[in-house]
Amino acid sequence: MTPAITAEGMTIRFGSFTAVQDVSFQVGKGELFGFLGPNGSGKTTIIKALCGLLTPTEGTGTILGMDIRKQAAEIRRHVGYMSQKFGLYEDLTVAENLTFYAGVYGIKGTQAEQRTKELLALTGMEPYLRRRVGALSGGWKQRLSLCCAIIHSPQVVFLDEPTAGIDPVARRSLWDLFFQLSGQGVTFFVTTHYMDEAERCGRVGYIYLSKLAAIGTVAELQQLPAANPKGTVRVQIEAPDASVELTRLRSMRGVREATIFGRSIHALVEQHDLEAIRQQLSGASVEPVVPSLEDVFVTLTYEIMKER
Amino acid sequence: MKDLFYGLWPICRKEFTHIRRDPTTLFFTLAVPLMQLFLLGLAVDTNVRQIATAILDESHTPQSRQFVDKLAASDSFHIVAHVDSADKLDSAIRAGKARVGVRIPYDYARRLQEGNTASVLVLMDGSDSSVAGQATNASTGVAMQLSLTQLLGNSPMPVEVRPSVLYNPSTRSANFFIPGLIAVLLQMMVILMVALSLVRERERGTLEQLTMTPVAPLGLMVGKMIPYGVMAFAELCVILAVMRVVFLVPVHGNVLTLLVLSVPFLLTVLGLGLIISTKAQTQAEAFQLAMATILPSVFLSGYIFLIENMPPFFAVLSKLVPTTYYIRILRGVVLRGAGLQDLLLDAMILLVMGCAATGIAAWLFVRQQQHA
Numbered sequence: 001m002t003p004a005i006t007a008e009g010m011t012i013r014f015g016s017f018t019a020v021q022d023v024s025f026q027v028g029k030g031e032l033f034g035f036l037g038p039n040g041s042g043k044t045t046i047i048k049a050l051c052g053l054l055t056p057t058e059g060t061g062t063i064l065g066m067d068i069r070k071q072a073a074e075i076r077r078h079v080g081y082m083s084q085k086f087g088l089y090e091d092l093t094v095a096e097n098l099t100f101y102a103g104v105y106g107i108k109g110t111q112a113e114q115r116t117k118e119l120l121a122l123t124g125m126e127p128y129l130r131r132r133v134g135a136l137s138g139g140w141k142q143r144l145s146l147c148c149a150i151i152h153s154p155q156v157v158f159l160d161e162p163t164a165g166i167d168p169v170a171r172r173s174l175w176d177l178f179f180q181l182s183g184q185g186v187t188f189f190v191t192t193h194y195m196d197e198a199e200r201c202g203r204v205g206y207i208y209l210s211k212l213a214a215i216g217t218v219a220e221l222q223q224l225p226a227a228n229p230k231g232t233v234r235v236q237i238e239a240p241d242a243s244v245e246l247t248r249l250r251s252m253r254g255v256r257e258a259t260i261f262g263r264s265i266h267a268l269v270e271q272h273d274l275e276a277i278r279q280q281l282s283g284a285s286v287e288p289v290v291p292s293l294e295d296v297f298v299t300l301t302y303e304i305m306k307e308r
Numbered sequence: 309m310k311d312l313f314y315g316l317w318p319i320c321r322k323e324f325t326h327i328r329r330d331p332t333t334l335f336f337t338l339a340v341p342l343m344q345l346f347l348l349g350l351a352v353d354t355n356v357r358q359i360a361t362a363i364l365d366e367s368h369t370p371q372s373r374q375f376v377d378k379l380a381a382s383d384s385f386h387i388v389a390h391v392d393s394a395d396k397l398d399s400a401i402r403a404g405k406a407r408v409g410v411r412i413p414y415d416y417a418r419r420l421q422e423g424n425t426a427s428v429l430v431l432m433d434g435s436d437s438s439v440a441g442q443a444t445n446a447s448t449g450v451a452m453q454l455s456l457t458q459l460l461g462n463s464p465m466p467v468e469v470r471p472s473v474l475y476n477p478s479t480r481s482a483n484f485f486i487p488g489l490i491a492v493l494l495q496m497m498v499i500l501m502v503a504l505s506l507v508r509e510r511e512r513g514t515l516e517q518l519t520m521t522p523v524a525p526l527g528l529m530v531g532k533m534i535p536y537g538v539m540a541f542a543e544l545c546v547i548l549a550v551m552r553v554v555f556l557v558p559v560h561g562n563v564l565t566l567l568v569l570s571v572p573f574l575l576t577v578l579g580l581g582l583i584i585s586t587k588a589q590t591q592a593e594a595f596q597l598a599m600a601t602i603l604p605s606v607f608l609s610g611y612i613f614l615i616e617n618m619p620p621f622f623a624v625l626s627k628l629v630p631t632t633y634y635i636r637i638l639r640g641v642v643l644r645g646a647g648l649q650d651l652l653l654d655a656m657i658l659l660v661m662g663c664a665a666t667g668i669a670a671w672l673f674v675r676q677q678q679h680a
Contacts, residue, residue, distance in 0.1 A: 014679060051520055054678045073311065076522045087517025089322070091329045096322075103318030104521045148517075158520075 002065050004029045004156050004187035005050060009059035012045055019045045021210040022059070027189060027203075029155070032182045034201030035191040036297065042210045043191045047158045050189075051079055063156055077105065080149035080157040084164035086141050087148065090134035094125060094144055097133055098151060105152035112151075119147040123177065139170025146177060150186075157181070159190040163197065175200060195294045206297055209308075213300050218293055226303050227296040232256060233274055236289035237265040237281060245281065252277055257298060266295055315523030319531025323505065327535060337501060338543055341493040345547060349486050349555050356442035358386040362406035364397045365390065369417035375428065375454060379410065384446035397431065407433045408443045420458065475560070475644045483557045487638035488611035490547050491631050494540060495577045495605055496598070501536045502581035503594040511590060519677055525670040533578040533666070540574050541567075551642075560645030566638070569651055572658035573634040579665025580630070586672040605631035633658050 005027040012020040020042040027033040037043050048054050050061055052072025061068045063075045081087075088097050098119075102112040120126045123143040133141060142162065150157060159178075163171045175197065182188055190201065198204050198218075205215040214221055221227065228234065239245040242265050249258045249265060254273025259266055266289065269277055278286050291299070327334055361379065365372050379385045388406055391397050397409040409431035419426040430447045432440045456465065509515040518528060544567070551557045559566075580601060588594035606612060608622060609631035615623055626632050633654040640646035640654075 048677075053519055073314075073522060073524075076520065079520075081517065081520035083513070083516065085513030085516060087514050089326070089514060090512070092322070092325055096325060100318055100322045101521070103321070104315050104518070104523055106314075106522065 002029075003027060003062075004031070005033075005061070005063055005189060007046070007050065007059070007061040010046070010049060010056045010061055011058040012042070012049055012054065013057045018210050020049070020056070023207070023212045024059075025205055025212060025215055027187060029187055030182060030185045032178060032188045032200070032202050033190065034198045034204040035189060035207065036193070036198050036204060037191075037207035041207045043207060044160055046207075047081070047160055047189070047191070051076060051081065051158065077152070078154055078156065080152070080154040081160070082145050082149040082157070082162055083160040084162065086145045088133045088141060088145055091132065093130055093132055094136070095129045097144060097148060101148040101151050107152055115151055115153065119151065122180070123147055137170075138166045139173070142166055142170060142174055143177070146174070150181070154186070156187045156189070159188060161191055161193065163192065163194065171197075195292070195297075199293050204293070206300060208301055208304055211304075213304060214296070221293065221296050222290050224296065224300075227291055227299045229256075229268075229299070229303065231271050232268050233271055234266065234268050234289055234291050234295065235274070235286050236261070237267060237284050237286050238263075239265065239281065239284035245284065249277070249281070252280060257295075257302070259295075259298070261292065266292065268295070268299060312524055313527045313530055315521070315527035316531040316534075319523065319528055320534045323532060323535040326505070327539070337497065337539070338546075341497050341543060341547065342550065344493055345486070345489060345550060346554075348489055349482060349551075356439055357383050359384055359408050359439055359443055359446075360388045360406045361385045361408045361410060362389040362391055362397055362400040363387055364392070364394065364409065364411040366414040367412045367416040371417040371420055372412045375412060375416075375450070376410070378450045378454060379447070382446055382450060384442060401431060401433050404433075407436070407439050408447075410447070480557075482555050483643060484639070485611075486551050486555055486557050487642045488609070488635045490544070490551065491573070491609070491634045491638055492602065492605055492611060493547065494544060494574075495631060496602055497543060498536060498540045498574060498577040499581040499584065499598045499601060500595065501539065502532055502578050503585040503588065503598055504591055505532060505536065506582065506585035507588050507591050507594040510585075525673045526666070529582050529666055529670050529673070532582065533575070536581075537574050537578055540578075541570070544570055544574075557642065559642050561641035561647065563641075565648050565651075566641040569637045569641070569648070569655045570634070572655050572662055573630060573637070575662030576630040576658050576665055579662050579669055582669035583665060583672065586669055586676060604629050608632070609635050611635055630658055630661050 003026040006025070008024050010020055010023045011018065023042075023046065035043055035046075045054070049056050050063060050068055052068045052075045055069060064078055066075050066078070068075060089100070092100070098116050099112070102108070102116065107115060120129070123146070125140070125143060125147065128136065128140060128144075133144065136144065146162070163174055166174075171194075178188055178190070179200075190197070192198060201218075203215065203217050204221060206213045206221075214224055214226070216224070237245065237249070242260055242263060246258055246260060246265055249255055249267060252273075254270035254277060255267055256270070257266075257268040268291075274286075363376055363379075365376060376387070380387050385408065389400055391400060394411065397411060400406045401409050409429075411429040411431070413427065413429070416426045416428070428447075428451065430443065432443050434440045460466075506515070509518070548559075548563065548566070552559060581598070584594055584597045584601075588597055604625075608615075608618075608626040608629045610626065611631065615626050615632070618626060636654050637651050640651050
């Protein structure tokens with residue numbers, strides 16, 4: 001089966017600035033792929049290159065087997081795109097926005113009607129059809145934005161921080177929509193800053209300083225050697241007053257990282273200092289633990305910075 | 309071909325909806341040029357008449373009074389003061405009470421009677437060159453006429469020039485300026501409308517969304533041009549009607565010809581607006597850039613200054629200003645009754661400019677995506 005999205009040795013430079021350096025990955029059909037990385041690490045640039053909007057300086061990529069260098073126009077007919085900026089016309093009604101995007105994707109007549117009905121049923125937007133978009137709440141705008149992005153039934157959908165700045169309930173229901181569509185075979189490429197969203201993704205890529213630092217399922221990432229440096233242990237510390245212990249812990253010898261995780265502390269400590277630390281934290285329980293996705297990315301980031 | 313303009317109609321339709329949705333903006337867009345037409349059309353009159361004039365008559369003779377009467381009888385001079393000393397004549401001009409001072413010396417009548425040349429001193433305020441020029445011509449005319457009567461007595465004039473101005477026979481300046489004004493107002497309105505509409509999309513992030521759709525750059529550009537072109541065309545019809553009915557500028561040529569020849573100009577300024585929109589990140593920036601295009605189109609287009617009188621460098625520059633050609637078309641049709649064939653070249657140049665501007669805008673737009 002051909003993968004839905006591929007990138008091969010993709011490098012993108014703007015003058016002397018390298019925005020994306022030698023990035024390669026594949027996303028299978030129907031997969032929900034999460035793409036993480038700090039702001040300015042090159043996430044949006046990669047999406048733009050994959051949609052054929054900018055040509056990579058080196059390397060190439062494909063969408064549904066189409067070459068991003070040669071078939072840009074064709075690709076844009078088969079992918080959907082949605083960003084945190086909504087891309088909606090606030091002075092137009094919900095229906096007018098849908099009609100406009102249907103037209104832009106070349107969908108007409110009964111086909112457009114049929115598809116609009118389908119999407120309205122899927123998102124529950126029906127009652128808002130005649131309302132101006134400017135009067136909608138963030139969550140509804142997001143749903144409408146998704147409707148507009150998939151009105152042409154694309155096989156691949158790029159979501160660039162789709163849930164930035166909306167409330168948790170709206171966020172949850174939007175993700176439910178993604179899963180529903182993903183179940184119908186639509187491939188999703190989602191960038192996000194939220195770890196809980198990343199953990200919902202089948203596979204996750206982490207880009208840092210223009211390079212793809214890690215890629216795999218959540219379980220695979222947790223097992224990465226770079227995320228579990230040699231001679232260290234990751235422990236979960238249960239203490240009555242975690243925030244006080246955290247300050248103390250950070251000043252101790254052999255503690256590489258420590259952060260509050262829920263009501264406990266996650267720490268990465270040197271193996272040979274573990275016993276000493278355990279003794280200093282008398283009374284607290286110190287148990288080895290699998291790193292969270294956030295732990296993985298923080299450790300990866302430190303390791304990359306150390307190499308530089 | 310269809311792919312080149314992909315997305316044109318949906319964009320065009322959406323743009324009309326935007327316009328309909330916002331009646332206030334629509335009203336001001338259409339009303340502002342009309343207001344400016346009224347303001348500027350009523351204010352601009354370069355015909356110099358009734359120049360404030362002070363008289364110092366040292367001769368006090370029937371002959372000197374005849375000279376003053378002749379001046380007063382001409383439409384050019386309006387006698388505001390009689391003074392009794394050269395100093396007061398000077399100070400009247402310096403104070404701005406009079407633009408012209410006429411001093412008739414004490415020996416004026418005597419020299420005339422003796423058959424010598426009698427001289428009259430005409431002092432002029434040169435700070436307004438058109439006033440000075442008109443005063444020179446008019447006073448020379450009066451002197452010439454008096455000299456001839458003196459020489460010829462009652463016998464008829466040996467030579468007479470009968471000027472007949474072919475076009476704009478009353479040489480009303482409004483007839484000359486208002487067609488030019490139309491070009492400038494139309495340009496300002498069109499460039500602003502189309503540039504703001506695209507930059508608004510950039511500011512709100514909808515442009516980013518559009519670039520991710522199959523909409524072709526030219527589809528987007530032309531889709532934006534059509535609605536604003538239609539609006540500008542409607543505005544042009546209203547402005548032409550106001551010009552005819554309110555300012556009583558007679559139209560010697562065919563209005564239909566004028567409307568047809570206006571299309572290439574609209575295309576050009578729409579294209580310019582699009583180029584501006586690719587350069588401006590914010591609406592404020594677009595506004596400033598649009599204003600910057602007004603200056604050359606006012607000063608280099610022949611609207612105010614004759615291109616024939618420009619230094620060669622600026623004369624060449626004026627050929628690059630689209631307004632130059634449109635003002636030629638407007639004045640040609642309105643004042644001279646020129647037809648389609650007479651102005652075809654100007655229209656063709658505008659057509660080429662318009663297509664080039666649109667193409668450049670689309671190209672800049674694509675290039676910008678590559679760097680974003």
